[in-house]
Amino acid sequence: MSIRVENVSKRFGKFQALEPLSLEIPDGQLVGLLGPSGSGKTTLLRIIAGLESADTGRILFHGDDVTGVHVRDRRVGFVFQHYALFRHMTVAENIAFGLEVMPKGQRPNAKEIKKRVHDLLEMVQLGQLANRYPAQLSGGQKQRVALARALAMQPQVLLLDEPFGALDAKVRKDLRRWLRNLHDELHFTSVFVTHDQEEALELSDQVVVMSAGKIEQVDTPQTLYAQPDSRFVLGFLGHINVLQGDVNQGRLSQGNAWITLNDHPNAKQVECYFRPHEVKLQTQPSPTAHLPLKVSAVSLIGAEVRVELEADGWSSPEPWEVGISHAEYNAWQPMRGDRCYAVPEVGHLFSSDKTEPELIQWSQAQQRPVSTARSSVVSLFASA
Amino acid sequence: MSLAITSAISLNPSKRVLPGFALSLGISLLFISLILLLPITGLLLQTAGMSWNEYWSVISDPRVVASYKVTLWAAAWASAFNGVVGLLLAWVLVRYEFPGKRIVDALMDLPFALPTAVAGITLSALFAENGWYGSILAEAGIKVAFTPLGIIVAMSFTSLPFVVRTVQPVLEDLAVEDEEAAISMGGSDLTVFRRVIFPSLWPALLTGIALSFTRSLGEFGAVIFIAGNMPYVSEITSLMIFIRLQEFDYAAASAIASVVLLASLILLFLINIWQAFYLRRIHGR
Numbered sequence: 001m002s003i004r005v006e007n008v009s010k011r012f013g014k015f016q017a018l019e020p021l022s023l024e025i026p027d028g029q030l031v032g033l034l035g036p037s038g039s040g041k042t043t044l045l046r047i048i049a050g051l052e053s054a055d056t057g058r059i060l061f062h063g064d065d066v067t068g069v070h071v072r073d074r075r076v077g078f079v080f081q082h083y084a085l086f087r088h089m090t091v092a093e094n095i096a097f098g099l100e101v102m103p104k105g106q107r108p109n110a111k112e113i114k115k116r117v118h119d120l121l122e123m124v125q126l127g128q129l130a131n132r133y134p135a136q137l138s139g140g141q142k143q144r145v146a147l148a149r150a151l152a153m154q155p156q157v158l159l160l161d162e163p164f165g166a167l168d169a170k171v172r173k174d175l176r177r178w179l180r181n182l183h184d185e186l187h188f189t190s191v192f193v194t195h196d197q198e199e200a201l202e203l204s205d206q207v208v209v210m211s212a213g214k215i216e217q218v219d220t221p222q223t224l225y226a227q228p229d230s231r232f233v234l235g236f237l238g239h240i241n242v243l244q245g246d247v248n249q250g251r252l253s254q255g256n257a258w259i260t261l262n263d264h265p266n267a268k269q270v271e272c273y274f275r276p277h278e279v280k281l282q283t284q285p286s287p288t289a290h291l292p293l294k295v296s297a298v299s300l301i302g303a304e305v306r307v308e309l310e311a312d313g314w315s316s317p318e319p320w321e322v323g324i325s326h327a328e329y330n331a332w333q334p335m336r337g338d339r340c341y342a343v344p345e346v347g348h349l350f351s352s353d354k355t356e357p358e359l360i361q362w363s364q365a366q367q368r369p370v371s372t373a374r375s376s377v378v379s380l381f382a383s384a
Numbered sequence: 385m386s387l388a389i390t391s392a393i394s395l396n397p398s399k400r401v402l403p404g405f406a407l408s409l410g411i412s413l414l415f416i417s418l419i420l421l422l423p424i425t426g427l428l429l430q431t432a433g434m435s436w437n438e439y440w441s442v443i444s445d446p447r448v449v450a451s452y453k454v455t456l457w458a459a460a461w462a463s464a465f466n467g468v469v470g471l472l473l474a475w476v477l478v479r480y481e482f483p484g485k486r487i488v489d490a491l492m493d494l495p496f497a498l499p500t501a502v503a504g505i506t507l508s509a510l511f512a513e514n515g516w517y518g519s520i521l522a523e524a525g526i527k528v529a530f531t532p533l534g535i536i537v538a539m540s541f542t543s544l545p546f547v548v549r550t551v552q553p554v555l556e557d558l559a560v561e562d563e564e565a566a567i568s569m570g571g572s573d574l575t576v577f578r579r580v581i582f583p584s585l586w587p588a589l590l591t592g593i594a595l596s597f598t599r600s601l602g603e604f605g606a607v608i609f610i611a612g613n614m615p616y617v618s619e620i621t622s623l624m625i626f627i628r629l630q631e632f633d634y635a636a637a638s639a640i641a642s643v644v645l646l647a648s649l650i651l652l653f654l655i656n657i658w659q660a661f662y663l664r665r666i667h668g669r
Contacts, residue, residue, distance in 0.1 A: 051564055071568050078568040084561035088583040097579070098569035146565075153569060 001062045001156040001189050002027045003048060008057035010043055017043045019213045020056060025206075027062075028187045030180070032200035035210035036236070041193045042161055044210070048191060049159050050074045061156060077150030077188075081162040083142040085134040091145050092117050092130040098153040120148040123182070140171040147179075151186075160192035164199065176203055197237050201225065209233050230355050234273055234348055241274040241320040241342075243291065252349075255314030259289045259344065261360060269352040272360070276321045278346040281307065281332075288362045291342040293320055295334045305329040312339060427645065430638035442639045450616040451624045452643070458532055458620070459600035462539035463547075467593040469540075470547025471585070477548070478555040492549070495542050500605030507538055508610040530612025535620060538607045539600035546599060547592035554588040587659050594655040598648040 003025040010018040018040045025031050033041040046052040048059055050071035058067045066074055085094050099113045108116065121127045124144040134142055143163060150158060163179070164172040180203055183190060194200050200207045201221040209216040209224065209232070217229045228234040245254030247267045252259050259272060285291070293309035296319060304323040311320070322342065324332070334340075348357040431439060442448070477489055495503065511518045511528040518529055528534050558581065566576045604622040611618045621644055628637035 049568060051568065071564075072570045072572070074568075075570075076568060078565065080561045080565060082559070082561060084559060084565040086562060086566075086580055086583075097566065097571070101566075101569060101571040101575050101579075149565075149569070 003157060003189060003191070004058075004060040004063075005044070005048065006058045006060065008044070008047055008054040008059065010040075010047060010052065010055050016213055018047075018054075021213075021215050022057075023208060023215065023218065025189060025191060027189055029189060029205040030183045030203060031189075031191045031206045031208060032204035033191060033193045033208050033210060034195070034197065034200040034236075035216075036195060038212075039210040040213040041195075041208075041210050045159055045161055045191060045193050048157075049076045049078050051078070075153070075156045077153075077155035077158040079143070079146050079150050079158070079160040079163050081165045083134070083139075083146045083166075085142055085146060085149070087134055090131050090133055091126065091137070092121070094134070094145060095120055095149045095152050098149060102153065116152065120152055123151075124148045138171075139167045140175055143167065143175060144178075147182075151188075155188070158188050158190040160190065162193050162195070164196075165194070172199075179203065201237070209236065211236075227359075228348070228357065231271075231273075231350055231357070234357065239276055239321045241276065241279060241322070242316055242318065243272045243274075243314075244317070245270060255311075257291050257311065257314035259291070259347070260287075260362075261349070264349075267351050271350045272344075273348040273350070273357070274342075274344045274346070276306070276323045277304075278344060279320075279322050280343045280345065281322055281324060281340045282343055283340055285341040286343045289341070289343050291344075293340055293342055295336055295338045295340070297336070298329075298334055300326075300329075307334060309340075309342070424645070427638050427641055430634055431642055434635050434639065438635075439639050442636045443643050447615055447619070448621070448624050448640060451619045451621045454532055454535065454618060455601055455621045458535040458539055459597050461536045462543065462600045463593045463597035465536070465540045466544050466547045466596045467589060470544055470592060470596075471551055471589055473544075474548045474551040474555055478552060492545055496545050500542055500603065501609070503541060504538060504606040504609030507541060507606065508534070511537060511610060529610055530614075530618065532611075532618050534610040534612065535607050535618060538610050539603050540596075542603055542606045543596035543599040546595040547589070550588045550592035550595065551585060554585055558584055587662050591655060591659065594651055598651055601644055601648055 003023075005021065005023040005025075007020045007022055008018060009016075009020040021044075023044075033044060035041045043052060047054045050059075050066070050069065054067070058065055060066065061074070086097065089097070095117045096113050099108060099116060102108075107113075117130070118127070121130055124147060126141060126144055126148070129137065129141065129145075134145070137145065143166075147160075147163075164175055167175065176199060192203070201224070204221060206218060207221055207224050208218045211232050217224060217233050219227075224233065225237060228237065234240060243252065243254060243257060243259065245252050245257075247261060247264050247270050249266070250261055250264055252261050252264075252270055252272055281293075292312040292314075294312045295307060296310045297308040299306040299308070304325055305328075307322050307324060309320040309322065310316075320342065345362060347360040347362075349360050350357050434442070473492065477485065477492070508529050509515050511521070511534060513519065513522050513527070513529065515529070521528055526533070528537055562580055562584075563576055566580045571579070602622060604620075604626070607620050608623055608626075611620060611623075613619050613623060621640060625637045625640050625644075628634075628640065
C-alpha cells in the first residue's frame with residue numbers, strides 16, 4: 001500500500017508545525033522520518049495516521065483519498081513511543097483488542113481470535129507471557145506487544161512514533177534488527193519517526209530528513225550520506241568538522257589555517273565541512289592544507305579511535321573529531337596537548353549565497369599517495 | 385580519614401538523610417489519637433455501661449430500624465446519582481476548555497465549604513411546594529421537600545464533591561495515547577470508553593462513591609430541614625441520635641452512633657481491600 005502526502009501543512013496556534021510539503025512512499029518500503037525535535041516529523045506521522053487533521057492538502061493510500069477518513073477506518077497500525085498498552089488487560093487481551101472490536105460481520109470468531117493472538121505472540125517471541133500484565137514486562141517486551149497489537153488487524157500501513165526512543169541502547173539495537181527482519185518477511189509499508197541518525201540510516205529503505213516543518217532531503221541512506229543536499233543534512237548526520245573563512249586567490253583561510261581551492265572565485269563567509277573519516281592526521285602539513293590542531297581528548301571505544309582536537313591558532317565553532325584506526329593509535333599514542341595537522345581528502349564547500357554544497361576532492365597527486373602518507377604518518381608519529 | 389568515616393557510619397547505622405522523622409511521626413500519632421481514636425473510644429465507653437440486651441433493644445427499636453432503612457436507601461440513591469453526575473462533571477472539567485472553567489471548578493467545592501444547615505435551609509426553600517423548583521415539580525406530581533426524596537437531594541448535594549475530586553486527578557493522568565491506540569484499532573467511542581477509559585477510572589470512581597455514601601450516612605444538618613422528619617417515613621439515623629441526646633439518654637445515643645460508625649468502617653475497609661487487589665494488577669505488584 002503506497003502512501004502519498006500532497007501539499008500537507010499544519011499550524012498549532014502561532015506555530016507552523018508543517019510547511020506545505022509533499023511526499024511519496026512506495027509500497028512495501030520502510031521509511032524513516034528523521035529530524036531534531038520540533039521538526040514536525042511526529043505531526044506528519046500523526047496526520048498520515050489520521051490522529052491529527054491537516055490544515056491543507058491530502059493523504060492518499062494506494063491512490064485513494066483518505067483525508068476525510070476517520071482514523072478508526074483507515075486501517076493503520078500505530079505504535080506509540082510509550083507503548084500505550086492497556087494496563088488492566090493481559091498481553092493476550094491487549095493483542096486481541098483490535099480483533100474483538102471489529103464490526104460483527106468481519107469479526108473472527110472466538111477460536112479464530114485466540115489462534116491469531118497465539119500466532120502473533122509467537123511472532124514477537126513472547127508466547128510464554130500471554131497472561132502477564134503490561135506492568136510485569138520490560139520496556140523491550142512492552143514495545144513488542146504493542147507491535148503485535150498494531151499488526152493484529154492486518155493494517156495497510158504500520159506507523160511507528162519513536163518506537164525505540166524509550167529503550168536502552170542494547171535493547172534498541174536488538175529490536176531494530178528484529179523489526180527490519182519482520183518487515184522483510186511481511187512486506188507492509190511502514191513509516192517510523194526517529195531523531196537518531198544511526199537508527200534511521202540502518203533501518204530505512206528511504207530516509208526523509210526534516211527540519212523546522214520542511215523536508216530537507218529524501219534519499220536512500222547511502223545517497224543521503226554520500227551526497228547531502230544541505231548544510232542541515234550534512235550537519236545532522238554525524239559529527240562534522242568545519243573551517244570557516246574567506247576565499248582569496250584559490251585559498252580558503254582563517255587565522256593560520258588554510259586549504260587550497262583550485263580556481264575558486266574570491267568569496268567571503270565560506271564554510272568547508274569535513275567528515276571525521278575524510279580527514280587524516282599528520283605531523284606535517286600537506287601542500288594543499290595547513291590545519292594545525294591540538295589533541296584535547298581521545299576515546300578508545302568502538303571500531304576506531306576517536307580523537308578530539310582543538311583549533312591551534314585559528315578558531316572553529318566546535319572541536320574537531322577525527323577517526324583513526326587502532327593500529328595508527330598504537331603507533332602514534334596521542335596525548336592531550338600533542339600538536340598535529342589535519343589533511344582532508346574530501347570537503348563539502350558551502351558558499352554564503354548557495355545552500356547546496358560543492359564537493360571538493362584534493363587529487364592524490366598534490367598530496368602524498370594515501371598508502372605512503374599513512375605509513376609516513378605512523379613512522380613520523382612514532383619518532384615524534 | 386576513610387577509617388573515621390566508616391566508623392562514623394557504622395556507629396549510626398539507622399541515620400536518615402531527611403531530619404525530623406521521629407518528631408513529625410510523634411505529632412501525627414498524637415493528633416490521630418486526639419482527633420480520631422479518643423472520641424471513638426469515648427463513644428464505645430458510653431455504651432459499655434449497657435448490657436447486651438439493653439444495647440440490642442436500643443438499636444433494634446422499630447423506629448430506629450426504620451431510620452436505618454431510610455438512611456441506607458437514601459444514601460445509596462444519593463451516591464449512585466453522584467456517581468453518574470460526578471463522573472460527568474469531572475469529565476467535562478478535565479476534557480474540555482470553556483470560558484469560566486476555573487470558576488466552575490472552584491464551585492465544585494461549594495458543598496464542602498457551605499455550612500450544611502445553610503444548604504439544608506436553601507434546599508428546603510427551593511424544593512418546598514411554593515419554591516422555585518418545588519412548584520414546577522409539584523405540577524408534575526413530584527413532591528421533594530418533606531419526603532425521603534428530599535433526603536436524597538440533600539445527601540447528594542453535600543457529598544457530590546467526593547466523586548468529582550477523586551475522579552478528576554485520575555482522569556487527568558489518563559494517557560491520551562491509550563485512547564488513540566484503541567481508536568486506531570477501530571474501537572467505537574462507546575467501546576473505547578467502556579473497555580479502556582472506564583476500567584482505569586473505576587477504582588477512583590468507586591472510592592468517590594463510597595466516600596459519598598459514608599458521608600451521606602452521617603449527614604445531619606442539610607437533611608433535617610428538608611426531610612420533614614416523619615417517624616417511620618423520613619427520619620434519618622443521625623436524627624435518632626440527636627433525639628436520644630435531647631432526652632439526655634447518652635448511652636442510647638452512643639449505641640445508635642456505634643452502628644453508624646461500624647457500617648461506615650466496614651464499608652471503607654471493604655473498598656480498600658478491593659482496591660488494593662485491583663491496583664496490584666495494574667501496577668504489577
